[in-house]
Amino acid sequence: MHQSATDPRPRVLHVTQPVEGGVARVVADLTRAQLADGLRVTVACPDGELGGILRRSGADVRHWPATRAPGPSLTGEVRRLRRLVADVRPDLVHAHSAKAGLAGRIAVRGRIPTVFQPHAWSFAAVGGPAAALATRWERFGTRWAHRTVCVSEAERRTGLRAGIDARWAVVPNGIDTRRFRPAAGAAARASLGPGVDPHAPLVVCVGRLCRQKGQDVLLAAWPSVLRRVPGARLVLVGDGPGRDRLRAPAPVRFAGAVADPAPWYQAADLVVLPSRWEGMALAPLEAMACGRPVVTTDVDGARESLPAGLAPHCLVPPEDPAALADAVAALLLDPPLRDSLGHRARRHVLAAHDVRHTAGAVAEVYRALLGTGTAGPAASTEYRESIHS
Known part of the structure; x- marks a missing residue:
């Protein structure tokens, strides 16, 4: 010493x-x-x-x-x-x-x-x-x-x-549960400027744009989501080496790197992280701390980060666009379930993360x-x- x-x-x-x-x-x-x-x-x-x-x-x-x-x-x-x-x-x-x-x-x-x-x-x-x-x-x-x-x-x-x-x-x-906390979705969307539709179902993915985080899988799933939830919007928050390789169907927005992702979580109806591998990802924890339901892949740490009983709604196999689309569309079409999952998620993060x-x-x-x-x-x-x- x-x-x-x-x-x-x-x-x-x-x-x-x-x-x-x-x-x-x-x-x-x-x-x-x-x-x-x-x-x-x-x-x-x-x-x-x-x-x-x-x-x-x-x-x-x-x-x-x-x-x-x-x-x-x-x-x-x-x-x-x-x-x-x-x-x-x-x-x-x-x-x-x-x-x-x-x-x-x-x-x-x-x-x-x-x-x-x-x-x-x-x-x-x-x-x-x-x-x-x-x-x-x-x-x-x-x-x-x-x-x-x-x-x-x-x-x-x-x-x-x-x-x-x-x-x-x-x-x-x-994660810092004082920084990542619930807020009214309408107010959060207004704080993000006129580019965010205040009424459209909004899915947000926060993460470095790279193969690990699997944004390409989400983009492959997105047309299927739109067929079931017309008018839904997807925003990818983050930047990285995979940006130029990602091909996005409309309407998908690339928000780039942001100093504070909390308003994006708060504005979202649903947060998605389709990672190929993790130890325990922070984005789902941050989203849940903001009272938002998540859909994520069943990689290391994902099950341990979720409250008991959420896995059937929130976990999908990695690199499976069809399963991802099913889970995202199902939650977008069920606002009461989203609200219930979001409340349970916030309580869980306060207690365990x-x-x-x-x-x-x-x-x-x-x-x-x-x-x-x-x-x-x-x-x-x-x-x-x-x-x-």
Whole structure:
């Protein structure tokens, strides 16, 4: 441990490559909670909006240039991260997602307590030889992680099936339920400007435009939805590398990246996320916190994120446009059911997925590794740990 002689508070170094999307939101929320609880927090990340958000929150932000995918740049990224660790002298390193998890574990090699959080496994994003290589790395790299934090039990089971012999902790994702809250749909639509029809059934999909999030599957399903619900409107909120490849039938709107997706959730009659893989997606949690029903694919974390009894209405198989269209149309045609599901969803998120619960559970992981009582407040939700040595 490298605690200062004059400041006994632990210093946590978060390492992240994504500076947008769900991973960035998790890092930002954790950082704010940890600063409020008295930890010293440094975040290493590439340039982007995340750095500005964290600096305004009071975090020490260090520039760590890194590409999203592994490649020839990895050697330099590891070298720069090793120098950064030596300068910051953290008591604990928390590496987020595949790329930062790869570089962080190689740079630290277990010399400092290390937490790795995959936020969906790297081998799920690729196929063939690349998937085999990613799986071999995860099996090997686990020796340099003192805890592997999964955001759902399903994500942990996926790791186990892949042969990853880790020291596990399961900490479900949480969101800021004060920021994501119900609001009148008419008022929310009015706040979005004249481009949103105040009367049309509105479906919203929030997520990075990429293969993982499956917007192409939703677009393939949309003509079938329109045949059953004429006049329905679909809005895709977000940006990403898949934007130019998506072909949208009318009437579909691309809203682009937004600073705050909450008004879009609040304006929606239904929120859809047709992901191909996840650990536990944030968008459905955010939508449910806004009192909106969701339709999502039955990937890792989806069932665990839903209230009991919602699965028959809200879960569909991945990459199945027909099943997706059936579920979306059925809910658009049943306003009382939508209202009931939305109310149940909000209560569930308040009870099980408030970000304060998540921060408390992560603090328990830190305390177990640091052997101190100063890693944050006692967890306000159950902390589940499973050791496989």
